Amino acid sequence: MTEKTNHKRLWSRLMEMAKLGATPNGGCNRQALTDLDSMGRALLIEWASEIGCSHHYDEIGNLFIRREGQSPQLPVILVGSHLDTQPSGGKFDGVYGVLAGLEVLHTLTEKEIDTLHPIELVVWTNEEGCRFDCAMMGSAVWTQSMPLQQAYDLQAFDNHARVEDELIRLGQKGQVSARYFPIKAAFELHIEQGPILEHEQLTIGVVKGAQHMSRHNISVWGQEAHAGPTPMSSRRDPMMALSLFLPKLYQLAEEYAPDSRITFGIIDVEPASPNTVPGKLMLTMDIRHPDLATYLDMLEKSEQIISQSCGSLDLEFQLKQSWHAPGVEFSEACIASVQQAVDDLGYSNKVMVSGAGHDAVNLARVVNTSMIFIPCRDGLSHNEAEYASPTDVGKGADVLLNAILSQAV
Amino acid sequence: MTEKTNHKRLWSRLMEMAKLGATPNGGCNRQALTDLDSMGRALLIEWASEIGCSHHYDEIGNLFIRREGQSPQLPVILVGSHLDTQPSGGKFDGVYGVLAGLEVLHTLTEKEIDTLHPIELVVWTNEEGCRFDCAMMGSAVWTQSMPLQQAYDLQAFDNHARVEDELIRLGQKGQVSARYFPIKAAFELHIEQGPILEHEQLTIGVVKGAQHMSRHNISVWGQEAHAGPTPMSSRRDPMMALSLFLPKLYQLAEEYAPDSRITFGIIDVEPASPNTVPGKLMLTMDIRHPDLATYLDMLEKSEQIISQSCGSLDLEFQLKQSWHAPGVEFSEACIASVQQAVDDLGYSNKVMVSGAGHDAVNLARVVNTSMIFIPCRDGLSHNEAEYASPTDVGKGADVLLNAILSQAV
Numbered sequence: 133m134t135e136k137t138n139h140k141r142l143w144s145r146l147m148e149m150a151k152l153g154a155t156p157n158g159g160c161n162r163q164a165l166t167d168l169d170s171m172g173r174a175l176l177i178e179w180a181s182e183i184g185c186s187h188h189y190d191e192i193g194n195l196f197i198r199r200e201g202q203s204p205q206l207p208v209i210l211v212g213s214h215l216d217t218q219p220s221g222g223k224f225d226g227v228y229g230v231l232a233g234l235e236v237l238h239t240l241t242e243k244e245i246d247t248l249h250p251i252e253l254v255v256w257t258n259e260e261g262c263r264f265d266c267a268m269m270g271s272a273v274w275t276q277s278m279p280l281q282q283a284y285d286l287q288a289f290d291n292h293a294r295v296e297d298e299l300i301r302l303g304q305k306g307q308v309s310a311r312y313f314p315i316k317a318a319f320e321l322h323i324e325q326g327p328i329l330e331h332e333q334l335t336i337g338v339v340k341g342a343q344h345m346s347r348h349n350i351s352v353w354g355q356e357a358h359a360g361p362t363p364m365s366s367r368r369d370p371m372m373a374l375s376l377f378l379p380k381l382y383q384l385a386e387e388y389a390p391d392s393r394i395t396f397g398i399i400d401v402e403p404a405s406p407n408t409v410p411g412k413l414m415l416t417m418d419i420r421h422p423d424l425a426t427y428l429d430m431l432e433k434s435e436q437i438i439s440q441s442c443g444s445l446d447l448e449f450q451l452k453q454s455w456h457a458p459g460v461e462f463s464e465a466c467i468a469s470v471q472q473a474v475d476d477l478g479y480s481n482k483v484m485v486s487g488a489g490h491d492a493v494n495l496a497r498v499v500n501t502s503m504i505f506i507p508c509r510d511g512l513s514h515n516e517a518e519y520a521s522p523t524d525v526g527k528g529a530d531v532l533l534n535a536i537l538s539q540a541v
Numbered sequence: 542m543t544e545k546t547n548h549k550r551l552w553s554r555l556m557e558m559a560k561l562g563a564t565p566n567g568g569c570n571r572q573a574l575t576d577l578d579s580m581g582r583a584l585l586i587e588w589a590s591e592i593g594c595s596h597h598y599d600e601i602g603n604l605f606i607r608r609e610g611q612s613p614q615l616p617v618i619l620v621g622s623h624l625d626t627q628p629s630g631g632k633f634d635g636v637y638g639v640l641a642g643l644e645v646l647h648t649l650t651e652k653e654i655d656t657l658h659p660i661e662l663v664v665w666t667n668e669e670g671c672r673f674d675c676a677m678m679g680s681a682v683w684t685q686s687m688p689l690q691q692a693y694d695l696q697a698f699d700n701h702a703r704v705e706d707e708l709i710r711l712g713q714k715g716q717v718s719a720r721y722f723p724i725k726a727a728f729e730l731h732i733e734q735g736p737i738l739e740h741e742q743l744t745i746g747v748v749k750g751a752q753h754m755s756r757h758n759i760s761v762w763g764q765e766a767h768a769g770p771t772p773m774s775s776r777r778d779p780m781m782a783l784s785l786f787l788p789k790l791y792q793l794a795e796e797y798a799p800d801s802r803i804t805f806g807i808i809d810v811e812p813a814s815p816n817t818v819p820g821k822l823m824l825t826m827d828i829r830h831p832d833l834a835t836y837l838d839m840l841e842k843s844e845q846i847i848s849q850s851c852g853s854l855d856l857e858f859q860l861k862q863s864w865h866a867p868g869v870e871f872s873e874a875c876i877a878s879v880q881q882a883v884d885d886l887g888y889s890n891k892v893m894v895s896g897a898g899h900d901a902v903n904l905a906r907v908v909n910t911s912m913i914f915i916p917c918r919d920g921l922s923h924n925e926a927e928y929a930s931p932t933d934v935g936k937g938a939d940v941l942l943n944a945i946l947s948q949a950v
Binding site: 218219220225260261262265267324325326327328343345347355356357358359360361362363364365366369371372374375376378379381382385386389390392393394395396397398399400401402403404405406407408409410411416418420454486487488489511512513514515516 | 627628629634669670671674676733734735736737752754756764765766767768769770771772773774775778780781783784785787788790791794795798799801802803804805806807808809810811812813814815816817818819820825827829863895896897898920921922923924925
């Protein structure tokens with residue numbers, strides 16, 4: 133026998149939350165540890181308190197909302213995701229996983245279903261890593277894969293505020309240790325952020341693991357010079373190095389298609405004057421592949437390409453890995469609960485790998501974890517046009533509810 | 542018979558002026574219409590008033606300092622350059638032409654040499670075009686090649702302040718019409734900003750004209766997408782277009798070597814997040830060549846290259862010329878005065894073309910004008926390491942003095 137969530141209530145709350153940081157093009161800009169992010173969390177707490185849930189923050193601002201179990205001392209069933217967004221993000225990335233988790237708690241309360249295990253809904257701090265350069269920060273600290281002090285000292289791109297100071301300012305620096313505690317099973321429901329489910333016209337992705345991925349800062353130093361008199365042959369121009377390595381890095385991704393990913397998301401030069409040859413070029417490079425050997429091969433070759441390009445122009449460079457997340461295989465028990473729920477509900481589905489990083493990837497290293505995907509239009513995410521249909525949104529929450537129930541009862 | 546300037550006084554004033562906006566690496570950051578720029582002008586006025594010169598601002602903030610002639614009604618001999626610098630500029634670009642002009646006035650006064658024609662020293666507003674995106678702005682307005690209102694409405698990159706509002710704030714919006722008046726001859730002394738004189742071990746460049754040059758804004762639109770799940774083949778990534786057209790544009794410059802110049806001084810993407818495929822790429826392109834037909838050919842081919850690269854990826858683009866300065870031939874009479882002065886002084890020299898834009902290039906379209914170059918170390922300019930030797934600095938001022946005397950007496 134299966135239970136269903138209230139699809140309309142979930143959709144309506146998604147639209148309500150999206151008003152906080154709403155952008156003119158229908159997206160959302162609610163970056164981590166801003167006033168808007170704080171307002172989103174306050175709204176969630178308000179909804180959770182209406183169904184009698186308690187809540188607390190841990191030291192890194194992760195927000196835990198608890199629905200008590202018949203045996204409070206038993207390990208927790210954890211569900212959740214994040215509420216922060218990209219600068220021009222959408223209404224669903226992360227938010228969906230949190231509000232579907234709330235919908236599960238609301239449905240259980242409404243139907244007076246008591247579970248043996250407590251269930252906790254978690255909102256991880258700074259998942260996006262756009263305002264503070266560390267994606268999945270809150271869950272990284274909680275799983276002890278990042279020192280608390282290192283996270284505290286990260287500075288915002290916009291105003292250079294430290295994470296710790298922003299937590300204090302927003303009243304979200306809790307007393308509870310930011311460290312994992314006994315968990316029976318953890319689930320994260322998310323839009324796919326890719327085109328596969330939509331393309332194959334499937335409703336649910338049963339996610340068995342995640343890609344290997346890392347982020348790198350490339351810096352190239354040249355020599356500033358006037359755009360007019362300086363002959364091309366006597367320039368030391370970092371943009372010339374870019375013209376050599378950029379095509380080769382895209383070719384590298386091509387060689388390892390279709391599962392390879394390479395992204396240059398930030399690029400800048402100094403002194404940034406239209407009639408001065410730049411003295412310095414900086415860009416970010418994000419590299420991903422699900423197969424470890426191939427991924428390591430891509431890393432090695434990308435470094436060779438950049439080194440050879442800069443070397444041929446006698447330009448100094450630095451390639452620095454700023455973040456990485458090894459790929460993971462999710463818990464067989466959790467995957468089985470999700471697969472059972474999908475089968476019982478009769479929703480079309482496939483087993484797949486996540487191309488994006490998620491807090492669940494951090495969690496999987498210390499507790500039993502898996503993920504559930506639903507399709508999103510055109511595979512778009514990190515984009516104001518990000519969209520998932522009300523039907524898929526509701527069905528995803530149903531799968532989450534039944535997977536949780538199979539573990540919690 | 543030749544006269545000489547006071548080399549030590551000129552060098553000492555160059556070092557004194559360089560303290561305003563001095564950077565840790567020995568350069569100068571005194572951008573147009575900032576407080577520092579205003580302090581530089583005040584210092585100049587103080588020095589000029591010590592030798593009895595009057596001064597006034599015109600409507601666009603061009604500063605004129607006058608040493609009266611025996612016949613005040615006769616056309617003026619104009620000398621000058623600019624005091625504003627690049628964000629990481631040097632001590633000499635522009636500043637040298639202004640302070641050498643002041644040194645000429647000071648020498649004449651000290652030696653009690655009265656000239657028939659009045660001599661005016663001019664400081665043009667916003668020559669660099671880095672804070673407000675229009676190089677040689679003050680002289681463009683003065684020569685009627687740019688409408689006053691268009692210059693007033695330019696906004697600063699740093700704080701979006703309008704030119705007119707900055708002029709008012711700094712008390713430099715004068716009453717006098719920003720329009721050229723009767724001039725017998727105009728001279729601008731400048732460091733070469735290129736390696737030719739140094740390489741050939743010559744002291745003076747007798748400048749006969751300037752390159753054709755223009756500046757373009759390239760915009761490419763793609764679609765924002767998440768760096769992880771979105772397969773390379775379904776991305777609409779403007780950085781991929783860059784990887785196609787950038788090498789080809791450098792090849793284009795190579796084809797027309799050694800006189801061609803192509804510079805990408807500013808580059809940026811939106812939304813500038815390391816794990817988001819950019820939705821938009823913007824960069825500036827500066828193109829120059831002394832030969833008109835070749836220059837026009839470069840313009841046409843660069844547009845074809847960008848269009849074909851973006852077209853092959855089905856990305857929209859825009860190529861917009863934001864500024865241009867046609868090449869010019871300087872006045873034969875002014876060039877002859879400079880050549881005579883150099884020959885009389887016995888300084889080594891060669892006739893050459895300017896690779897950079899200068900206020901003199903604007904002036905040449907409405908009044909008799911020419912330029913004088915001295916070598917600078919490693920051809921460097923728009924750079925904190927910009928340097929010219931005290932000997933060359935002094936000799937350049939001597940040439941300026943004698944060229945002016947031949948026209949003014």
